Amino acid sequence: MNPRIRRAKPEDEYYFKEGCHILExxxxxxxxxxxxxxxxVAxxxxxxxxxxxxxxxxxxILEGSGQVSLGGQAAQTVGPGDVVIIPPRCSQQIENSGTTDLLFLAIxxxxxxxxxxxxxxEPV
Structure with a gap:
């Protein structure tokens, strides 16, 4: 790997079948x-x-507010500054419960x- 800077290109955002927009x-x-x-997430x-x-x-979580469900547990409220840790094979789902876009980094x-x-x- 070589040192470098990757620049985000907002025009590369795409809709993912999960139900949200992703910018790699x-x-x-x-x-x-x-x-x-x-x-x-809208x-x-x-x-x-x-x-x-x-x-x-x-x-x-960068902006907005939501409800995150992990591993079958009850949903919990998340907002800016929160970090949600999701182990491999743990079920996950997030709802935008606010009035503006919910923005977060997925690392x-x-x-x-x-x-x-x-x-x-379930199939749609």
Whole structure:
């Protein structure tokens, strides 16, 4: 790996089947230890129940407020400055319970790969 700066490109944000918008800030094969993405959940939206195989995920809440459900436990309120730690294969879901976008960093170790994503919700 070489030292460098990765610049976020807001125009690269995309909608992910989980129910949120993702901006990959750092996710590359030459840096397999970690990935960093900004997630954006619109007001009133709840992401699909899912888990990641072999990946620990951390949400760093930047803006907005939400309700996060982990491992079948009761939902808990989260807001700016909170860090949510999600072990591998732990079910997870977040709802934007506020009136503005819920923004958070999703930091994955090792890096996120789509094959690790497992949807646990009922088919739509």
């Amino acid at each position: 800030m750092s996710n590359a094969p030459d840096d397999p230890e970690v990935s960093i993405a900004r997630a954006r 007001p009133g939206v709840t992401t699909r129940l899912h888990r990641l195989d072999g990946i620990t995920e951390r949400y760093v 994955c170790t090792p890096r996120f790969i789509p094959e690790a994503y497992e949807d646990m919700d």
